[in-house]
Amino acid sequence: MTTYDYDLFVIGAGSGGVRAARLTALDGKRVAIAEEHRVGGTCVIRGCVPKKFMVMASEVSHALHIAEGYGWSFDNARFDWPTFLQAKDVEIARLSGIYAANLGKAGVELIHGRAVLRDAHTIEILGKDQTITAERILIATGGRPWVPDNLPGIEHAITSEEAFHLPELPKRILIAGGGYIAVEFAGIFAGLGVETTLIYRGPNILRGFDDDVRAHLAGEIEKRGVKVILGCQHEKLEKTETGIVNHLENGMAIETDVVMFATGRVPHVKDLGLETAGVALNDKGAIQVDTYSRTTADNIWAIGDVTDRINLTPVAIREAVAFHQTVYRDTPTAFDYEAVASAVFSQPPVGVVGLTEAEARHTCAKGVDVYLTRFRPMKYAFTGSDERVLMKLVVDAETQRVVGVHIVGPESPEMIQLAAIAVKAGLTKAQWDATCAVHPTMAEELVTLKDKQTPASMSAG
Structure with missing residues (x-):
């Protein structure tokens, strides 16, 4: 032996x-x-x-x-x-x-x-x-972190790992990427007063998330001062005496002090x-x-x-x-990857669990019911802010199980942890509706959504 x-x-x-x-x-x-x-x-x-x-x-x-x-x-x-x-x-x-x-x-x-x-x-x-x-x-x-090593000038860029140790806060930063890391750092630097630009080669940020979440968040982060450029990527980076010039495929040239690539891991x-x-x-x-x-x-x-x-x-x-x-322990155990909740600490943050609407339409045999609301949070009533919360429930039309919950807005990561219990347990929309609301809260909207979206309301939204 x-x-x-x-x-x-x-x-x-x-x-x-x-x-x-x-x-x-x-x-x-x-x-x-x-x-x-x-x-x-x-x-x-x-x-x-x-x-x-x-x-x-x-x-x-x-x-x-x-x-x-x-x-x-x-x-x-x-x-x-x-x-x-x-x-x-x-x-x-x-x-x-x-x-x-x-x-x-x-x-x-x-x-x-x-x-x-x-x-x-x-x-x-x-x-x-x-x-x-x-x-x-x-x-x-x-x-x-992954970076495109064949991009001219890539040696002048940093990744998220170096962003934690910048010797001084830049005045201008450009972040390349559209995933959660890119979006989170865009909110961080913008909130700290840095002139922040986010570029992403895809049609919208947060690929893989629900389309309503993606569109809503793209608009909301711009309200917080992030300039978002979609459908575009770098041609090269050029170091100059005053900064780094980002030469983009659309012909734009943007000079910043720091360039951060958050293009995946x-x-x-x-x-x-x-x-x-x-x-x-x-x-x-x-x-x-x-x-x-x-x-x-x-x-x-x-x-x-x-x-x-x-x-x-x-x-x-x-x-x-x-x-x-x-x-x-001689107890064969496999982790269940279904209905794992996640959060994006963007500003405003995102909380999701379960299926996106698109995934549910491919999965649910008899189709889906969609409940969606957008509203201004109570805390912004006195501020003149036009920031809005998005809440969306995706329901299996046949079983009436809530199979997806998607929230964009303050405290959404905290809410989604508890919503995940209900989704994981397979609770139905009727059971959600039977839960008495806590008022006044944002979370109460999750148990008071009554009107299903129709094709007309979807196009209007």
């Missing part, structure tokens, strides 16, 4: 890898985890958490504007970028330390270094002359030694896994963004739990 150094070796100490390592170690197994950067992964170090801090910082300017409508006045209100960066970095360091401490308390050995597979049971820690063997291996290396699989271990990639370049996150190598599993299923931190954590139940 072969003796290994560890029962489980995890590559990548992000949210998913840490959860799997801790659960397995707490079961008495010998576990090690390797991380080439800081413990916490994308979400904690260079993703969700610092981005949310930036969103909250940038929203203050909008809150001050609203407050004036309620009789408040502010003299010399200003934002100091270095002060914010220091506070943000201190908190991120604290959170990373908690992750590392929790690994230690669970009995997981933390190895700082880049781990590379040499075969299905052997891992080398580069630069440390250290080779380790493990009975089982879990890959949880996440994703990395790809699984972090480069130079991991996957081939030598018998781990195959799928046609999208992600690690190929089965229902239980097992790769094409019998003793190697993969979870999180590196598998490109649903790239959300809570999903990676649930995949980690399912891995542990399957492999170490």
